[in-house]
Amino acid sequence: MKYVIIGGDAAGMSAAMEIYRNVPGAEITSLERGFIYSYGQCGLPYVVDGRISSTKRLIARDVETFRDKYGIDARVGYEVNGIDVDKQLVFGTQASGEAFELPYDKLLIATGADPTMPVKKGAHLVGIHTVKTIPQLEDLLADLTPDIETVTIIGGGYIGLEMAETIHACGKKVRLIQRSSYVARILDEEFAQHVHDEAKKNDIELLLNTDVEAFEGQHRVEQVLTDKGALQTDLVIMAVGIKPNTQFLEGTGIAMLKNGAIIVNRHLETSIENIYAAGDCATHFNIVKERLDYIPLGTTANKQGRLAGLNMSGKFAPFRGIVGTSILKFFNLTIATTGINEQKAKELGFDYEAFKLSARHIAGYYPGAQRMYIKIIVRKRDQLLLGAQIVGPSGVDKRIDVFATALYSKMTLPDLLDLDLAYAPPFNGVWDPLQQIARKNGRL
Known part of the structure; x- marks a missing residue:
């Protein structure tokens, strides 16, 4: 065979x-x-600032x-x-x-x-990079010389945000351009504001509702031409999907x-x-x-x-599917999502309810407790879980994985109350934040 x-x-x-x-x-x-x-x-992004020593x-x-x-x-x-x-x-x-x-x-x-390159004019210029493979990253690393001062990143998705953080850690000025009204499109717009705040806190220049039309330069890229004017740059990273x-x-x-x-x-x-x-x-x-x-x-x-x-190989091994779980780090913020957000629920015609909660990631009286923000989507008629978005500095990964497991198992909001989750003050409150939102909004 x-x-x-x-x-x-x-x-x-x-x-x-x-x-x-x-x-x-x-x-x-x-x-x-x-x-x-x-x-x-x-x-790949974490090789840029040396967190990972080598490709x-x-x-x-x-x-x-x-x-x-x-x-x-x-x-x-x-x-x-x-x-x-x-x-x-x-x-x-x-x-x-x-x-x-x-x-x-x-x-x-x-x-x-393969990475997409929707901007055609000037795309051939030296200094314009995509980051999908090891050779592409090594080309970028070779180009990030000390005389590179301003780096323009186009696209505010996973790669765009991760690269913004690691390029910033290299001491470069970072500008991030997004054609829509907010970055991190896996989130609903009001939750993306946490990402915008984190960008500003770390001196990332954020240009929203901005279309890139062309690149200009003699041999190397020198300007990014947008629908709002020309921007000087020393290097460009395309991260638009x-x-x-x-x-x-x-x-x-x-x-x-x-x-x-x-x-x-x-x-x-x-x-x-x-x-x-x-x-x-x-x-x-x-x-x-x-x-x-x-x-x-x-x-x-x-x-x-x-x-x-x-x-x-002749085995019976069906792929049962995904629920769309993803997570990324952006400076001190963790951004995670699973299932569908409210925008997608509207597009798909779901009759849904949305619930929000702000809660501490561990027992509120324990030192180091930090606030996380949760938004969940449920089907209105039976409170079947449809999706969750969580942002915060700590504890986000644990909750998104619990919720993803619940989604996979087709659980309802009240079902979360029955989960036997680990508790000790340094790790959680007696009611996990996911259970808190179920207690507050679940119908039995």
């Missing part, structure tokens, strides 16, 4: 390892267009490990340009320029996603969403027999929305990859 995997990172190599464990003697070939395998992309520390398993220890034909510099679904062939070009063709019995597409890397599938008949994400079923199968997909290039079933969704996260990529590998 010939297994071919396109993509050598989270989803692809999680699948490869499951095939290796479950199919003795399997012939596994992985094709990576770059030259680095299995690394933690989410750790090498982000690599979980190198190419040689896959080849020598597990017998996987892990290839680098192999870019796939197309698939012949009738002949079951993958074809493309090596870094040397030489063409290749490879047959498969089962194929996994795990090509991830990603797009599934699936353009090479044109003409294959593989079903995709409008954004290019490959539609998969619970077993990670595509619309074409013997072809699977997983990770940032694929759809994810959303348990709360009860429909296919696209929320590309490293946790989901690893889980989907693992299950794709099991299904390709």
